[in-house]
C-alpha cells in the first residue's frame with residue numbers, strides 16, 4: 001500500500017507532515033497561549049469556512065492574540081491546503097494560530113505562526129448514531145469559554161473521566177448545576193416542541209448555529225441553560241459539533257432520557273442535517 005504524507009501549511013510554506021516543525025520557544029508550546037479552529041469538508045467543500053475563521057479571529061480577540069492574516073487570507077490558505085491533499089476523500093481541517101516567540105515567555109509579540117493541518121476525516125462508531133450515546137457531567141467551567149484556545153486542559157481531563165465511565169462526552173456544569181456545553185460539543189434538549197440550548201458562556205458552535213437555522217421554523221427555540229435537575233422531565237437530548245455532527249444522547253450521568261432510545265425529533269434532525277450537508281457539499285446551499 002502506498003503511504004501518503006499529508007501536506008500542512010506552516011508559516012508561509014507547504015510542507016510534508018513529517019517535516020512540519022514549530023519552535024520549542026513558541027508560547028503555545030510553553031504556555032498554551034494560542035487559538036485554533038476545526039472544521040470538516042462535505043464533498044471536499046469546507047463547511048462554513050468563513051464562519052470558522054471569524055470564530056478564530058474572535059477567539060484571538062478574547063485572549064489578546066494579534067493575528068497577522070485577514071479572514072480572506074486564511075480562507076485562501078485553507079483552500080490551497082485542501083487542494084494539496086487530494087488523497088483524502090474528506091478532510092478534517094485544523095487551523096492553529098500560535099502565540100509566537102516571546103523573550104520573557106509571557107508577553108506576546110504579535111509574531112504568531114499560522115498553521116493549517118489537513119488530515120483525513122475519520123468516521124465515528126455507527127452505534128453512537130443508531131443506539132444513542134451516554135454522556136457525563138463535570139463540575140468545571142472553562143476559562144474564557146467564548147474562545148477556542150490551545151489550552152484544552154479541562155477538555156482532556158473531562159474526556160478521560162468520560163472514557164473511564166463508558167461515556168462519549170463530558171458536559172461542563174456551572175456552580176448552579178446547569179449544563180453549559182461539552183468538551184468539544186454544544187448541548188440541546190427537547191421538551192415537547194421546545195428546543196432549549198444555552199445562550200452564552202459557551203463556545204458559539206458553528207454546528208449549533210446551523211442547527212438553530214434549520215430548526216427555527218419547526219420548533220420554539222429557547223436560549224437558556226439546562227438545569228441538571230430538569231433532565232428527568234426532558235424528552236430528548238443531543239450534542240452537536242463539526243466532527244461529530246448530531247449525536248443522540250440517551251443517558252446523562254445516571255439519568256436515562258425518556259425511554260433510553262434516540263428521540264424522534266433528534267432522528268428527524270439527523271436526516272435534515274444529512275440532506276442539508278449533502279446539498280452544501282454540492283454547492284447548492286450556504
Ligand SMILES: Cc1ncc(COP(=O)(O)O)c(C=O)c1O
Nearest residue numbers: 184185186203205206207241242
Ligand atoms: C468547547 C466547545 N464547544 C462547542 C464546540 C462545537 O463547535 P463546532 O460546532 O463549531 O464544532 C466545540 C468544538 O470543538 C468546542 O470545543
